Amino acid sequence: MNYCSHCGSGDIRLEVPEGDNRLRYCCPVCSTIHYQNPNVVVGCLPVFEGKILLCRRAIEPRLGFWNLPAGYLENGETVEEGALRETREEAGIEVSIVRLHALYNLPRVNQVYLFYLAEMPHDQFHGGVESLEVKLFSPADIPYHDMAFASSTFAIRQYLDHLHSDFHGVHVGKWE
Ligand SMILES: [Zn+2]
Numbered sequence: 001m002n003y004c005s006h007c008g009s010g011d012i013r014l015e016v017p018e019g020d021n022r023l024r025y026c027c028p029v030c031s032t033i034h035y036q037n038p039n040v041v042v043g044c045l046p047v048f049e050g051k052i053l054l055c056r057r058a059i060e061p062r063l064g065f066w067n068l069p070a071g072y073l074e075n076g077e078t079v080e081e082g083a084l085r086e087t088r089e090e091a092g093i094e095v096s097i098v099r100l101h102a103l104y105n106l107p108r109v110n111q112v113y114l115f116y117l118a119e120m121p122h123d124q125f126h127g128g129v130e131s132l133e134v135k136l137f138s139p140a141d142i143p144y145h146d147m148a149f150a151s152s153t154f155a156i157r158q159y160l161d162h163l164h165s166d167f168h169g170v171h172v173g174k175w176e
Pocket of ligand 1: 006008031
């Protein structure tokens with residue numbers, strides 16, 4: 001951080017504020033402390049007749065790799081609204097949320113993923129500007145070696161591993 005987003009000062013200092021125990025970007029001009037916290041990424045695991053919908057990324061990072069439809073939660077929306085929006089934007093389909101399926105922590109890159117299991121009302125979908133291709137995959141054909149992020153792989157594996165189990169809770173994982 002080079003400039004204060006509050007007052008425009010270029011005198012930003014990395015220091016521990018009084019009463020705090022972490023380094024923060026502090027502006028000595030307007031006394032604003034610029035807290036930086038993890039981002040929430042929300043998405044869906046859309047299913048149609050036993051197949052899983054994946055999008056091939058048209059944007060960096062990981063351009064060309066497959067991913068569940070997901071993206072950053074926006075201000076002013078719930079996690080459910082964000083997951084449905086990302087699925088609409090990246091896969092061109094309105095899905096129905098079944099339940100919260102997976103929570104994946106990525107403390108090294110300051111992100112938390114939330115994936116919702118979702119039902120597709122039909123198999124009509126299309127890529128948006130962020131997807132090169134959108135496709136339904138049978139469990140045996142999931143492109144595990146060409147997945148964009150470990151978070152999607154985790155959500156898919158947990159879904160398939162527990163397909164016939166009675167567990168309908170949230171699968172919690174962590175990227176080491
Ligand atoms: Zn300032």
